[in-house]
Amino acid sequence: EAQVTQNPRYLITVTGKKLTVTCSQNMNHEYMSWYRQDPGLGLRQIYYSMNVEVTDKGDVPEGYKVSRKEKRNFPLILESPSPNQTSLYFCASSAGYEQYFGPGTRLTVT
Amino acid sequence: ELKVEQNPLFLSMQEGKNYTIYCNYSTTSDRLYWYRQDPGKSLESLFVLLSNGAVKQEGRLMASLDTKARLSTLHITAAVHDLSATYFCAVNLNNNDMRFGAGTRLTVKP
Numbered sequence: 001e002a003q004v005t006q007n008p009r010y011l012i013t014v015t016g017k018k019l020t021v022t023c024s025q026n027m028n029h030e031y032m033s034w035y036r037q038d039p040g041l042g043l044r045q046i047y048y049s050m051n052v053e054v055t056d057k058g059d060v061p062e063g064y065k066v067s068r069k070e071k072r073n074f075p076l077i078l079e080s081p082s083p084n085q086t087s088l089y090f091c092a093s094s095a096g097y098e099q100y101f102g103p104g105t106r107l108t109v110t
Numbered sequence: 111e112l113k114v115e116q117n118p119l120f121l122s123m124q125e126g127k128n129y130t131i132y133c134n135y136s137t138t139s140d141r142l143y144w145y146r147q148d149p150g151k152s153l154e155s156l157f158v159l160l161s162n163g164a165v166k167q168e169g170r171l172m173a174s175l176d177t178k179a180r181l182s183t184l185h186i187t188a189a190v191h192d193l194s195a196t197y198f199c200a201v202n203l204n205n206n207d208m209r210f211g212a213g214t215r216l217t218v219k220p
Contacts, residue, residue, distance in 0.1 A: 042211050043198065043210040045209070097141065097158045098155060104152055
């Protein structure tokens with residue numbers, strides 16, 4: 001089944017403790033992206049990647065890092081999480097115009 | 111800076127009625143998307159509009175795009191309860207840099 005998976009789905013952590021949210025797709029898509037969703041703000045793009053080793057900043061990249069060492073994986077790294085990064089995070093991938101979203105990761109930083 | 115504005119943000123309508131959701135954006139774009147999100151779920155792609163005058167229909171939903179006015183509409187015909195969800199428009203900038211509207215939360219009442 002074609003899908004985008006994210007792990008973990010839920011995470012509660014403390015300020016400053018480094019964490020990684022993984023994203024993997026099995027559709028051989030070149031394009032992958034990370035978004036955060038906050039009430040009243042819609043989705044905001046954090047980073048995107050056009051292919052392996054090619055990443056670029058989206059609308060709200062501050063406080064986040066990404067890497068794209070393999071085509072299927074696009075992890076999101078928070079080196080020193082802060083409470084304002086509490087949010088719902090979505091990974092997405094696409095080839096062409098259709099974008100497929102993962103199930104989401106709800107992150108709480110206390 | 112690109113702005114994507116949806117209105118209304120909240121919409122309560124009765125079954126059987128028609129209504130339109132509007133999506134205005136502030137810069138040129140070659141692609142406009144409509145997504146649906148159910149509570150606690152991920153985003154589901156509804157439409158991708160690629161050119162001026164494009165119109166797409168699926169069931170009770172019809173989307174259109176006017177690139178000169180920088181306006182897209184999502185028209186709901188004879189609403190049913192199953193259409194209750196949050197609807198997002200999104201605009202694609204160069205290289206898949208995406209900007210989303212804040213979303214329209216639609217509630218269809220019997």
